[in-house]
Amino acid sequence: MPTPDRTSLAEIVDAGRGILESGGPSKLTMQAVAERVGVRAPSLYKRVRDRDALLELVAGATADALADRLEASDGSLAALAHEYRAFARRHPEGFRLMFAVDGAAAAMARASAPVLRATRELVGQDAALDAARLVTAWATGFVNMELSGSFRFDGDLDRAFDYGLEKLSAGLRAR
The missing domain is CATH 1.10.10 (Arc Repressor Mutant, subunit A)
Known part of the structure; x- marks a missing residue:
């Protein structure tokens, strides 16, 4: 038995x-x-199988959790960006791991879908992927700098994030 x-x-x-x-x-x-x-x-x-497989599973589960959070938002670019940042702040190590492990690609694609929908509404189908990449790169850069303590000057990071998001969104709408 x-x-x-x-x-x-x-x-x-x-x-x-x-x-x-x-x-x-x-x-x-x-x-x-x-x-x-x-x-x-x-x-x-x-x-x-081994530690590498464990890292892939953990990264994939983290990306799935992020996708769930993004899908539960109202779908606006602002809501998605704020959920993305909040998730990274709650799960900083998992957030970093998602981008470091290749095995999380399917889950990362699922997490990208709400961002693609939001950018498609702003800029249309033809530019949606480029816009989604721009937004993701900006938000990821901001969050990584925040998590690593790289913002050295005084100031309100929440306000700075909202400012950047507002300017980015306005630029996309104005295209």
């Missing part, structure tokens, strides 16, 4: 996301996840 499963892939991925956020990528190991879900490390290999 086979032994019963003591953990699920979802539990493994959730544990991985928690470890990533609390300790960073260097702490996200198969051993740490095994301890978190209450099994021995070799048991994880029944569900996850």
Whole structure:
């Protein structure tokens, strides 16, 4: 008789996301996840090939969580940008990992869909992808600078984000 499963892939991925956020990528190991879900490390290999696969699963789950947040917004460019920033601030390590791991491509495409819809409404079908890339690059750059403490001057970052978003949106509408 086979032994019963003591953990699920979802539990493994959730544990991985928690470890990533609390300790960073260097702490996200198969051993740490095994301890978190209450099994021995070799048991994880029944569900996850290796650490690289674990990183892909965690990145994909994080991108799926971002996609869920974006899809739950009102779909406006402003709402999407604010959700994107809020998500990154709540899950900074997962946010960074999404862009560092190739295996999250499908989930990242799902997260991109609401942004493409919003930019399509602003600039039309022909320029929607270019506009979505512009918005994403600006928001990602802003958020990464914020997360790393790279904004060295005094000032209100919320106001700066809103200012940039307003100018970017106005530029897209004026095209």
